[in-house]
Amino acid sequence: MSRFAPLLLLAALTACGGGKGPATDPSGAAGTTAAADPAAKPGLALTGGRLVLPAVKGNPAAVYFTLVNGSDKPATLAAVDVAGAGMAMLHETTQADGHSTMAELKDPVIAPGASLELAPGGKHVMLDGVPADWKPGATAELTLVFADGDKLSAPLKVEAPGGD
Numbered sequence: 001m002s003r004f005a006p007l008l009l010l011a012a013l014t015a016c017g018g019g020k021g022p023a024t025d026p027s028g029a030a031g032t033t034a035a036a037d038p039a040a041k042p043g044l045a046l047t048g049g050r051l052v053l054p055a056v057k058g059n060p061a062a063v064y065f066t067l068v069n070g071s072d073k074p075a076t077l078a079a080v081d082v083a084g085a086g087m088a089m090l091h092e093t094t095q096a097d098g099h100s101t102m103a104e105l106k107d108p109v110i111a112p113g114a115s116l117e118l119a120p121g122g123k124h125v126m127l128d129g130v131p132a133d134w135k136p137g138a139t140a141e142l143t144l145v146f147a148d149g150d151k152l153s154a155p156l157k158v159e160a161p162g163g164d
């Protein structure tokens with residue numbers, strides 16, 4: 001029963017295509033089909049994709065992930081889409097004078113070798129129009145669109161509100 005594991009591991013390694021990927025995140029295994037996927041920007045790897053449902057129905061959900069640029073060119077993230085949901089916007093929460101404010105994060109550029117990390121309390125995707133029947137444990141599909149027209153799709157694990 002364990003004989004598939006080496007194959008999966010190999011796929012994970014080759015999918016990164018360029019050495020120093022996110023070496024410590026085993027959850028990234030979910031995105032290993034990227035190499036054969038037309039919606040896979042060369043050299044970019046997305047791990048830890050999750051969608052946290054709103055505590056109050058009808059409020060926006062939050063999407064978090066880590067995007068690593070393993071290519072030798074800067075990547076500009078132009079748009080975010082979650083299949084079946086409404087509008088998605090990149091936001092950044094910052095603290096100033098003890099207040100937390102949120103602003104749109106416009107076309108972030110990820111330098112070669114750098115990463116874009118979305119996490120609670122910082123950068124995030126705010127997602128409207130989450131269908132009422134999306135439940136924790138389900139999987140949604142995230143697609144990132146880059147300024148050069150390339151795309152990258154990855155799964156999002158749907159999680160209950162308040163988990164962070």
Ligand SMILES: [Cu+2]
Pocket residue numbers: 091092102124125126
């Ligand atoms: Cu926001």
